[in-house]
Amino acid sequence: MKNREQRDFFPGAWEMMILRTLKRQPPDGYALAQHMSGTSNDVLQIIEEGSLYPVLQRLLKEEVVKAEWSISSTHRTYQLTAKGAKHGEHEVSRFENMLEGITGVLAPGES
Amino acid sequence: MSWLGGLFKRRRVYAELSEEIREHLQEKIEELLATGMSRKEAAAAARREFGNVALIEEDSREVWRWPSMEDLATDVRYGLRILPKRPTFTLTVVLTLAIGIGGNTAMFTLIRAVLLKPLEYRDPDRLVSLSLKDFHQNKRDGSFTLKRVDEMRASSKAFSAIGAFLKLPENISLSGRREPEALVGARVSANFLDILNVKPRLGRSFLEEEDAPGAPPVAMISGRLWRRVFQGDPQVVGKTATLNATPHIIIGVLPDNFAFPFVGTDIWMARPAEWSVIPPGARPHVTILNGFARLQPQVSLQQAQAELDVLNRQYVLANPDRLDAGPGVSIEVASLKDQFVANVRPTLWMLFGAVGFVLLIACANVAGLLLAQANSRLREFAVRAALGAAGDRLVRQLLVESLMLAVAGGSMGWLLAKYALYAVRHLTALQLPRVGEIRPDSMVLGYAVVLSIATGILFGLFPSLQVLRRDLTAELRESGAGAGGGSSARPRILGIHARGILVVGQISLSIVLLIGAMLLIKSFARLRSVDPGFHSANLLTMKITLPPARYDTGQKRNTFFGDLLERLASVPGVQNAAVALSLPTTKGWLGTNVSVEGQPVVDGAARFESITPGTFCSLGIPLRRGREFTARDNSPAALPVVIINESFAQRFWPAYPRGQDPVGQHLREGLDKTGWVEIVGIVADVHEEGLATDPVPEFYVPTVVHPPQTAYLVVRTQGDPELFVNAVRSQVLAIDQDQPVSDVRTMDEVLEATLGQRRLTTLLLGSFAAVALLLAVVGLYGVVAHSVAQRTQEVGIRRALGAQPGDILLLLLSQGLGLALAGTGIGLGAACALTRLMNNLLFHVSANDPATFVTIALLFMIVALLASVVPAWRALGADPMVALRYH
Numbered sequence: 001m002k003n004r005e006q007r008d009f010f011p012g013a014w015e016m017m018i019l020r021t022l023k024r025q026p027p028d029g030y031a032l033a034q035h036m037s038g039t040s041n042d043v044l045q046i047i048e049e050g051s052l053y054p055v056l057q058r059l060l061k062e063e064v065v066k067a068e069w070s071i072s073s074t075h076r077t078y079q080l081t082a083k084g085a086k087h088g089e090h091e092v093s094r095f096e097n098m099l100e101g102i103t104g105v106l107a108p109g110e111s
Numbered sequence: 112m113s114w115l116g117g118l119f120k121r122r123r124v125y126a127e128l129s130e131e132i133r134e135h136l137q138e139k140i141e142e143l144l145a146t147g148m149s150r151k152e153a154a155a156a157a158r159r160e161f162g163n164v165a166l167i168e169e170d171s172r173e174v175w176r177w178p179s180m181e182d183l184a185t186d187v188r189y190g191l192r193i194l195p196k197r198p199t200f201t202l203t204v205v206l207t208l209a210i211g212i213g214g215n216t217a218m219f220t221l222i223r224a225v226l227l228k229p230l231e232y233r234d235p236d237r238l239v240s241l242s243l244k245d246f247h248q249n250k251r252d253g254s255f256t257l258k259r260v261d262e263m264r265a266s267s268k269a270f271s272a273i274g275a276f277l278k279l280p281e282n283i284s285l286s287g288r289r290e291p292e293a294l295v296g297a298r299v300s301a302n303f304l305d306i307l308n309v310k311p312r313l314g315r316s317f318l319e320e321e322d323a324p325g326a327p328p329v330a331m332i333s334g335r336l337w338r339r340v341f342q343g344d345p346q347v348v349g350k351t352a353t354l355n356a357t358p359h360i361i362i363g364v365l366p367d368n369f370a371f372p373f374v375g376t377d378i379w380m381a382r383p384a385e386w387s388v389i390p391p392g393a394r395p396h397v398t399i400l401n402g403f404a405r406l407q408p409q410v411s412l413q414q415a416q417a418e419l420d421v422l423n424r425q426y427v428l429a430n431p432d433r434l435d436a437g438p439g440v441s442i443e444v445a446s447l448k449d450q451f452v453a454n455v456r457p458t459l460w461m462l463f464g465a466v467g468f469v470l471l472i473a474c475a476n477v478a479g480l481l482l483a484q485a486n487s488r489l490r491e492f493a494v495r496a497a498l499g500a501a502g503d504r505l506v507r508q509l510l511v512e513s514l515m516l517a518v519a520g521g522s523m524g525w526l527l528a529k530y531a532l533y534a535v536r537h538l539t540a541l542q543l544p545r546v547g548e549i550r551p552d553s554m555v556l557g558y559a560v561v562l563s564i565a566t567g568i569l570f571g572l573f574p575s576l577q578v579l580r581r582d583l584t585a586e587l588r589e590s591g592a593g594a595g596g597g598s599s600a601r602p603r604i605l606g607i608h609a610r611g612i613l614v615v616g617q618i619s620l621s622i623v624l625l626i627g628a629m630l631l632i633k634s635f636a637r638l639r640s641v642d643p644g645f646h647s648a649n650l651l652t653m654k655i656t657l658p659p660a661r662y663d664t665g666q667k668r669n670t671f672f673g674d675l676l677e678r679l680a681s682v683p684g685v686q687n688a689a690v691a692l693s694l695p696t697t698k699g700w701l702g703t704n705v706s707v708e709g710q711p712v713v714d715g716a717a718r719f720e721s722i723t724p725g726t727f728c729s730l731g732i733p734l735r736r737g738r739e740f741t742a743r744d745n746s747p748a749a750l751p752v753v754i755i756n757e758s759f760a761q762r763f764w765p766a767y768p769r770g771q772d773p774v775g776q777h778l779r780e781g782l783d784k785t786g787w788v789e790i791v792g793i794v795a796d797v798h799e800e801g802l803a804t805d806p807v808p809e810f811y812v813p814t815v816v817h818p819p820q821t822a823y824l825v826v827r828t829q830g831d832p833e834l835f836v837n838a839v840r841s842q843v844l845a846i847d848q849d850q851p852v853s854d855v856r857t858m859d860e861v862l863e864a865t866l867g868q869r870r871l872t873t874l875l876l877g878s879f880a881a882v883a884l885l886l887a888v889v890g891l892y893g894v895v896a897h898s899v900a901q902r903t904q905e906v907g908i909r910r911a912l913g914a915q916p917g918d919i920l921l922l923l924l925s926q927g928l929g930l931a932l933a934g935t936g937i938g939l940g941a942a943c944a945l946t947r948l949m950n951n952l953l954f955h956v957s958a959n960d961p962a963t964f965v966t967i968a969l970l971f972m973i974v975a976l977l978a979s980v981v982p983a984w985r986a987l988g989a990d991p992m993v994a995l996r997y998h
Contacts, residue, residue: 030135048162049139053132057124057174067127075138076131 014055016095019080019088022065028075029056059084121175128171136161182504186511194515200484201516204477208520208566210882211473213527214466216551216559220532222463224549226456230448231368231548233308234405239412240450241273241402241419244441253443254278254398256435257384259426260300263402263442266422269415270404274300276372277383278401282656282821285340285378286849287353293656293853294336296354296378297371298386303379306405307371313337314348314363321381330359331379334367354378356658356849368547372401393817396703398435403447416444433704451544458872461949465627465879468620469886470566475613476886478570479893481513482610485574486897492578506575513571514564521563525551528559538871573609610897611930614890618934619941621883622971626942627949628880629963631873634954638869643862644797644806645695646731650858651832651839652694655850656821665818666747671846672723672814672822673745678842679826684835686827689726692719692819694858696865698799705810707763708777708787717759718799718809719780721817727754727794729827737774737792744791745813752813753778754792759808780810788812801865803954825858832857872952884971887934888978895927896982906986907993916987923986927979928972935968935975 021027021035033049056078059065064084067076080088136157143153158164194201229235241263242253255263260275267273276299283296301317304310312334321329330352332341341347351358359380370376384394406415419442427436449456485492492505529551536549543549662668672690679688693701702718724740726732735757744752755778760767767773777787796806814822828835836855843850856864863870899906902923909919946958956963 028134029131030138033135048167049135049160050132050162050164050167051170053128053167054170054174057128057171060124061174069127075134076127 012091012095014052015059016088016091018052018055018059019064019084020092022078022080023085023088028070028077029053030075032056032078064088124175125172128168132161132164132168136164182507183511186508187515189508190512190515194512197484200480204480204516205519205523207473207477207886208517208563209523209527211466211470212517212521212524212559212562212566213531214524214879215463215470215562216524216528216555217531217535218459218463218466219558220528220549220551220555221535221543222459223555225452225543225545226459228548230451230545235448236446237406237408238307238447239270239404239406239415239444240447241404242443242445242450243398243435244443245439253401254435255400255402256395256398256433257400258395258430258433259435260400260402262426263419263422267418269407269410269418271407272302272306273402273404274303274306275383275400275402276300276303277386278399279386280373280376281386282654282853283354283378283380284356284656284658284851285352285354286356286658286851293654293851294377295373295375296380297373297376298380298383299372300383301381303371306403308405309366309369311363312366313345314361316363317381324382324385326381328354328357328359329362329381330354331363331365332361333365333369333377336377337364354380355656356660356662370545370547374544374546393703396433397701399701412444412446419444455543455868457949457951458868461627461952462872462875462879464945465624465876468624469879469883470562472617472620472883472886472890474566474570475617476890477513477516477566478573479610479613479890481509481570481574482577483893483897485509485578489578505578509575509578510568510571513574514567517563517567517570520566521559524563525556525559528555573613577609610890610894614887614894614930615934615937617883617887617890618931618971618975619936619938621880621887622935622938622967623942623945624876624880624883625967625971626938626963627946628873628876629967630946630949630953630956630958630960631869631876633956633960633963634952635866635869635873637955638802638866641798641802643696643802644732644795645858647858647862649828649830649832650730651826651828651835652854652856652858652861653824653836653839653852654821654854655690655824655843655852657850659820661847661849662820665815668818668820669745669747669815672818674846675824675842676723676725678845679839682835682838682842684829685838686829687725687729688824688826689729690723690814690819690822690824691726691730692721692814692817692822693799694823694825694861695730695797695799696801696862702807703780705778705780705808708779710763716808717762717780718807719817720799720809720811721814721819721822722811723814726811726825729825730797731827732797733795735768735793735795736772737790739792740811740813745815747815749813749815751786751788751816752791753780753788754794754811755790756794756796756806756809756811758796758806759810760793762808778810780812802862803869824852884974888974891927891930891975892978892982894930895923895979898926899923899982899986903986920980920983920987923983924976924979927975927983931972931975931979935971939964939968 017036018032021032027035029052030049033052036052037049056065056067059078060067064081064087065078066081067078069076136154139157139160140150140153143156144150148156161167230238232238241255243255244253255275257275260273264273276297281296281298282293285292285294299317301319301322304316311331314331316331317329320326332347332352337343337347341350344350347361348363350361352361353359365379383400385391386394386399406412423440423442427438427440430436495505532549532551535543536546657668657671662671676688676690679685698718702716705717722740724742724745727734727739737754740752740754743749755773757767760773763778764770764773773790773793776790778790779787794811797809798804798806799809824839826832826835826839840852840855843852906919906923909922910916942964943959950958
C-alpha cells in the first residue's frame with residue numbers, strides 16, 4: 001500500500017501521461033518507460049519502471065488502451081482505443097485547468 | 112459460464128503480464144550490456160530500476176481481481192468499528208431481528224418435522240390410513256369393527272397389507288418387578304411392523320398366528336422401557352413380564368423414537384380388538400379399530416379409493432345393523448402422514464404465517480431505524496462522497512452493515528429457536544404428533560442463514576436507495592449554512608415517504624395479527640364459558656386398570672369397585688366418590704346402536720357409559736327427571752335399568768321435554784343385546800368429548816352390567832383434592848397391594864388439559880400480535896417524531912405568527928393519524944380475507960366477527976393517537992424562540 005502511494009503523484013497522473021504518450025506512438029512497456037523518464041527530465045526516474053505495469057493493466061481493463069503482441073518481435077505494444085483517446089483529452093484538459101489554478105495560487109502574490 | 116470464462120481469461124492475462132515483464136527486463140539488460148556492463152551487473156541494475164517484480168506483478172494482477180472481496184473486508188471492518196459506537200441502535204436491531212428470525216426458524220423446524228418431512232418409514236408415500244366417514248351423522252370418528260377390517264383384508268387387491276390398531280392407547284399395568292406401574296400400551300395387528308417396514312431393534316415382530324384369539328400372550332416393548340426397566344439387557348427377548356397380571360413373553364424391542372400408533376407407547380400387544388375396556392361379548396360390535404395399509408406398487412390413492420367404495424357398498428348392504436355400516440358411511444383412503452398430523456396442521460400453518468408477519472414487521476422496523484440512522488449519517492456520507500467514494504460504494508457499505516446486523520440477529524435467533532424447540536418438545540399440552548422428529552438440522556440451519564441474508568438485504572435496501580437518490584454534495588453545502596429561509600421545500604429528512612410506506616405496511620400486518628389473536632382469545636373465552644355439564648371443582652380423579660388375569664370376571668371387578676367406594680366413604684373429608692368407565696371431556700367415541708320400544712328402527716347410535724350409583728351426584732350432573740341409580744340397581748340380581756341424557760331424549764322423543772315421558776319407556780342397546788331395559792332417569796347433557804364438541808345422545812348403565820377393566824375414580828373432597836391423593840391411594844392398596852393407580856389429577860386439571868393446545872395456540876398468537884403491535888407503534892412513533900422534529904422551525908414560526916396550539920397539534924397529528932388510518936384500512940381488508948383460513952380454529956366466533964374488527968381498529972387508532980401525540984406535544988411545548996433558531 002505504501003508503495004503505491006509513493007508511486008502515484010496524484011490520482012490519475014500516470015494514466016494521463018501514459019495516454020498522452022500513447023497518442024503519439026504505440027510503444028511496448030519498456031519503450032514507454034524509457035520515453036517517459038527521458039522526456040520528463042528524469043524527474044520520473046526516481047520511480048520504479050515496474051510501477052507502470054499495474055497502471056497499464058488498469059487501463060487495459062477499462063478498455064481505454066488495447067495491447068497486441070507484435071508478430072515480428074516478442075513485445076507487446078499498446079494502443080489507444082477510441083474511448084481512450086477521448087478519455088485522455090478530457091483528462092489532460094482537466095489537468096491543465098487545475099494546473100492553471102494551482103499556478104495562480106502558487107504565484108507570488110500580486111493581489 | 113461467463114464467470115468461468117472470466118476465470119480463464121484472467122489466467123491468460125496473468126500469463127501475458129509475466130511474459131511482458133520478463134521481456135521488459137530482458138530488453139533493459141541488453142541495453143545495459145551494450146553500455147559495457149557485465150551480464151551480472153546489468154541484471155542487478157535492471158531489477159533495481161524495475162522495482163520489486165513480484166510485488167508489481169501482484170499489484171498488476173489485482174487490477175483484474177474481483178474488487179468486491181477486498182472492499183468487502185474494508186466494509187466489514189468499518190462496520191465492526193461503527194456499529195458498536197451506536198449500542199442502543201445496534202442492540203435494538205439485533206434483538207428485533209433475533210425475535211423475528213428465531214420465531215421463524217423455530218416454526219419452520221416444527222412445520223418441516225411435523226408436516227413436511229415424510230414419515231420415517233421405508234417408502235412412506237405408500238402408507239395410507241383407512242378411516243370411516245359418516246356423512247349421515249357426521250360426528251363419529253373414523254373407526255371400524257374387527258369384522259370390517261377382516262373383510263377388507265380378505266377382498267381388497269389394492270393394498271399389499273392392511274393393518275389395524277386400537278384407536279386409543281390402553282393402560283397396561285406392569286407388576287412383579289418393582290412397584291406396579293401403569294404404562295401406555297398399544298394394541299396392533301400382527302403385521303404392523305411389516306406394513307411400516309420397520310425392523311425391531313432386538314428379537315422379532317408378531318407372527319400372524321399371534322393375532323388369533325387364544326394365542327399365547329406375547330408383547331413387544333419400547334427401547335425406552337427396555338433401558339429403564341430391563342437395564343438394556345441384551346437377553347431380554349424370551350423373558351417374561353407381568354402385564355395386566357398375565358405373564359407375557361417379550362418377543363422384541365422396538366427402535367428408539369418409534370412412535371406408532373401413539374407417542375410414548377411402551378408396550379405393544381397383538382389382537383387389536385381385545386380392548387379390556389369392552390366386555391368380550393361386545394367387542395365385535397364396537398368400532399374401536401383404526402385402519403392403515405401399504406398400497407401395492409403402481410396403485411394410486413384414487414384406485415384404492417375406488418376399490419374400497421365398491422367394498423363399502425357391499426358391506427353396508429350385507430350388514431345394515433352394524434355401527435360401521437349405514438346409509439352415509441364411506442371409507443376414506445388418505446396418506447398416513449396427513450392423517451397423523453391432521454389435527455395440528457391448521458394451527459401450525461397459522462402460527463407459521465403469524466411469525467412470518469412478525470418478521471416482516473420487524474424488518475420494516477429495522478428498515479425504519481436504519482433510515483433514521485442513515486439520516487443522521489448524511490454528513491458522513493457526504494464527506495465520504497466528496498473524498499471520492501462512489502454512490503454504489505456507499506450503498507454497499509450500508510448493505511454490508513445491514514447484513515452484519517442480520518447475521519448477528521440471525522445467530523441470536525438461532526439460539527432462541529433452539530431453546531424454543533427444546534420447550535416445544537417438552538410441552539405435552541401441544542399434543543404434537545411426531546414430536547420425536549423435531550430437531551434443528553442442517554436444512555433448518557440453511558433456512559435460518561438464507562432468512563438472515565434475505566432480511567438483511569430487504570431492510571438494508573431501503574436506506575441504501577434513499578442515500579443513492581440524495582444529492583450528497585448539497586448536503587455538505589447546506590449543513591454549514593442552516594436551513595435558510597425556513598421554507599426549505601426539499602425535505603431534510605431522508606426517506607420520510609419510504610418510512611411512511613413501511614409504517615403503513617407494518618400497521619396493516621399487525622392489524623391482521625391482532626384480529627387473529629383477538630378471534631382466538633374470544634373463542635377461548637367462549638369455550639371457557641361453556642358449561643361442561645358438571646362441577647369440576649374439588650374433584651380428584653385417577654385411573655385404575657384392573658388386570659384381566661386377576662379380575663377375570665365382572666363379578667370380581669364390580670366387587671373391587673364396590674369395596675373401594677365403601678372404604679372411601681369412611682375417609683374423613685371425602686364427600687362422595689364414584690367410578691365411571693371414562694371421564695367427562697376426555698372421551699373418545701364409544702357407542703352402540705340403540706332402538707326404543709315402540710319406535711321404528713332409526714339410525715340410533717348413542718354413546719355408552721358405565722357408572723356406579725352416585726356418579727351424577729359426585730360429578731354434579733343435574734338429574735332432570737326420574738331417579739339416579741341405587742345400590743340395588745348395581746347388584747347382580749337387579750332388573751337392568753338405564754339413564755339417558757337430554758340429547759338422547761330429544762333424538763327419540765322429539766317433543767321432549769313435552770309429550771310422552773321417556774322415563775318408564777324401554778330401550779335395547781347393541782352392546783350385549785340383553786333385551787329391553789327400562790329408562791329410569793334423564794340427566795343433563797355433558798360435554799363428553801371436550802368443551803368444543805356438542806353433546807350427543809348418551810345412555811348410562813350401572814357397572815354391574817358392564818364392569819369396566821379400566822375405570823376412573825372420581826372423589827369429591829372437602830377442600831383441596833390434592834391433599835387426598837395419598838389417602839385415596841392407600842385405600843386402593845389396602846384392597847389389592849399390586850394394584851397401580853395412574854393419571855392422578857384433579858378434575859380442574861383434566862378440564863384444563865383438554866384446553867391446553869388451544870390455550871397455547873392463543874397464547875402464542877397473542878404474543879406474536881403483541882410484539883407486532885409494539886413494533887408497529889414504535890415504527891409509527893419514530894416517523895411522527897422525525898417529521899415533527901423536521902418541522903420544529905415551522906412550528907415556531909406558526910406560533911410566532913399567532914397560530915393556536917390546538918391547530919398546530921392537529922397539523923402535526925394529521926400525518927401520524929393518516930398513516931395509522933391507511934394501515935388500519937388495509938389491515939382490516941387483509942384480515943377479512945385471511946381470518947377465514949383459521950375458521951376451524953375458532954369456536955362460536957365468526958371469522959369476520961364485526962365486533963372484533965371494530966374493537967381492534969378503534970384500539971389501534973387510540974394507540975396510534977398516543978404515539979403521535981407524544982412527539983407533537985413535545986414540539987408544542989418548546990419555546991417558540993428556541994424553535995425558531997432550531998438547527
